[in-house]
Amino acid sequence: MSSPGTNSEEDSSSHLPSLSPYPTFLRKLTRKNNWDNPLRDCDPQKASKVFVGTDNVTSVYLVHDDIELRRIAVAMNQYRGSMTEKVDLLPIRPSELDEIGVLPQQTPSDLSCNLAKKLHHDLELDEQAAVALSRVLIEAQREVTRWTTGSVSKALTVSREEGCFSVNPESRSCACGGQR
Ligand SMILES: [Zn+2]
16 A cells, blocks of 8 residues: 655554543544643643533544444444544543533434444533543543544455445445445
8 A cells, every 4th residue: 555645744644543431422623732732731711612512512422442443433434524534532432421420312413324323422511520521521530532544545455345325425335334
């Protein structure tokens, strides 16, 4: 395979990130700095902005291993400008949601990937709960896991071969689960 078409040093890595321990929820960030800066400044109020959703609902995915992580990272780019855009993910442990008394609700996803549909959850977080969660995560020094363009490209190739419906419109059946 050829190397990913990017000159950026940061994005030249095609290493596939791993996350442990599992299971873990993943919140996709618009910008990595939206978490990194408040983490550095120990500012839960500011950090909580990454959880702001419509009607106090925050969308997350629950993954149980590296394979699910890889498939979800790819599926998340379905509606973005480029399928190889970098993906920044903030892990949240189930115990950390217990700690603030939030019960995740399994809900449908608008992604075509069948695994994404299965793993999608809503968190009901009002402003106060979002700050409380941020405080827990800052105390844990939680860092963002970045999928570089190189990593996403590599994972994308695998997902195409697997027939993931998010990336392969011709596919009839997918290793992520399901047929059509
Ligand atoms: Zn899929």
